[in-house]
Amino acid sequence: xxxxxxxxxxxxxxxxxxxxxxxxxxxxxxxxxxxxxxxxxxxxxxxxxxxxxxxxxxxxxxxxxxxxxxxxxxxxxxxxxxxxxxxxxxxxxxxxxxxxxxxxxxxxxxxxxxxxxxxxxxxxxxxxxxxxxxxxxxxxxxxxxxxxxxxxxxxxxxxxxxxxxxxxxxxxxxxxxxxxxxxxxxxxxxxxxxxxxxxxxxxxxxxxxxxxxxxxxxxxxxxxxxxxxxxxxxxxxxxxx
Numbered sequence: 160x161x162x163x164x165x166x167x168x169x170x171x172x173x174x175x176x177x178x179x180x181x182x183x184x185x186x187x188x189x190x191x192x193x194x195x196x197x198x199x200x201x202x203x204x205x206x207x208x209x210x211x212x213x214x215x216x217x218x219x220x221x222x223x224x225x226x227x228x229x230x231x232x233x234x235x236x237x238x239x240x241x242x243x244x245x246x247x248x249x250x251x252x253x254x255x256x257x258x259x260x261x262x263x264x265x266x267x268x269x270x271x272x273x274x275x276x277x278x279x280x281x282x283x284x285x286x287x288x289x290x291x292x293x294x295x296x297x298x299x300x301x302x303x304x305x306x307x308x309x310x311x312x313x314x315x316x317x318x319x320x321x322x323x324x325x326x327x328x329x330x331x332x333x334x335x336x337x338x339x340x341x342x343x344x345x346x347x348x349x350x351x352x353x354x355x356x357x358x359x360x361x362x363x364x365x366x367x368x369x370x371x372x373x374x375x376x377x378x379x380x381x382x383x384x385x386x387x388x389x390x391x392x393x394x395x396x397x398x399x400x
Contacts (some may be wrong), residue, residue, distance in 0.1 A: 167221060167250040167252070170221075171220045171221050171222055171250075171252040172221075173220075173291055174216055174217055174220035175222070178381070179203065179205055179209065179212065179213050180213045180216060180217055182203040182208060182326055183199050183203055183213055183214060183217065184217055184222055185303065186199055186202045187199060187205055187223065187245050187247060188247045192246070192382050193226055193228070193244035193245060193246040193261050194244060194245050194246070195242050195244055195245075195270040196210050196214060196245070196397070197210075197212055199214065199245065200331070205226060214245055216391075217245075218245070220250075220360075221248055221250055221252070222247070222248055223245045223246065223247060223248055223348035224245075224246050224247070224248045224249075225243060225244070225245060225270070226240050226244050226246070227241035227242065227243055228242060228244055229241045229243070229299060231244065233323055249334050251400065252268065253272065255349050257328075257340050257344075258324070258328075258340065258342060258343035259326065259342050259343070259344065259364075260325055260326050260343065261291065261342075261343065261345070261346070263325065263343075264342075264343045264354070264357070266287070266293065267289045267290050267293050267361070268286070268289070268357075270285075270289035270293075271285040271286040271288070271289040271290075272285070274288065274289060274308055277350065283356065286353070286356060286360070287357075287360040288360075288363065290355045290356075290357040290359075290360035291361065291363065291364035292321070292328075292362045293361055293364065294360065294361035294362060294363065294364025294365040294366075294367075294368070295365070295367060295368040296368070297322075297324075297361075297364075297365045297368070298317070298318055298364060298365035298366065298367065298369035298370075298371075299368040299369070299370030300321070301317045301318065301320050301321030301324070301365075302368060302369045302370050304317075304320075304328065305317040305320065305369075306370075313374075314369070314370055314371060315366075315369075315371040315374050315389075315391055315392075317369040317370060317371070317388075318365055318366045318369035318370070318371040319336065319389070321365050321369055322362065322365060322389075325342060326340055326342035327340060327341075327342060327362075327385055328340040329389065333392070333399070334390075335388045335389060335390045336388060336390075336391070337375060337384060337385075337388055337391040338362075338384060338389070339384050339385070340375055340384065340385065340390065341354075341358070341384065341385040343357075343358070347386070351370030351380070351386070354386075355378060355380065355386040355387070357381040358385060358386055358387045359376055359378055359386075359387050361376070361397075362376040362389065363376040364388050366389065373391075373392035374389055374390060374391050374392055375389070375390045376388070376389055376390075376391055377389075
């Protein structure tokens with residue numbers, strides 16, 4: 160989750176902390192069609208003005224979408240104002256502290272299985288290819304953001320920013336970069352050999368695409384952090400803390 164996405168996710172989930180708001184959202188989400196304020200208010204047993212207040216807060220938080228539509232059979236002059244209807248927004252929100260990215264792990268593992276089935280590729284090779292591809296996508300976006308004109312050669316700083324955005328929490332320590340958080344911790348606890356192999360390929364791909372090709376990723380498992388560390392090129396002190 161990027162730095163911009165995290166506040167939005169927190170705001171959206173916090174909006175559901177109110178029991179009335181939560182009941183309204185669950186009712187609307189279950190209907191399958193846009194719902195008017197009056198119907199929603201009646202369904203959860205609150206006055207119309209209370210429902211309006213909470214529905215608008217859910218809309219502001221990105222949880223509901225709004226559309227306007229006249230009731231069936233009413234149109235033309237004198238038909239009145241269209242009714243304001245609510246439906247669930249398509250965006251998905253999730254927050255975990257410390258940050259976890261099981262969605263990314265699921266995407267990598269699904270692509271690896273698909274490749275292994277379709278091409279009869281060995282599972283380990285398919286995993287490394289899928290993780291490397293995901294890492295290059297992450298690093299490529301970070302490089303483009305750091306150098307929108309495309310004139311620069313990329314940097315280790317861009318790679319570290321990419322890893323930080325995905326929850327790895329890099330920090331300089333002892334001449335290398337420790338990744339203080341594993342976004343896939345629960346999976347790693349069950350299948351460390353799989354997740355660490357995935358992490359290594361993903362981080363190497365991110366370094367490469369971000370333009371930090373002289374830096375390298377190494378397996379270096381330790382308690383309480385990611386199993387991979389990043390070694391900068393000799394003499395590269397541009398991003399040292």
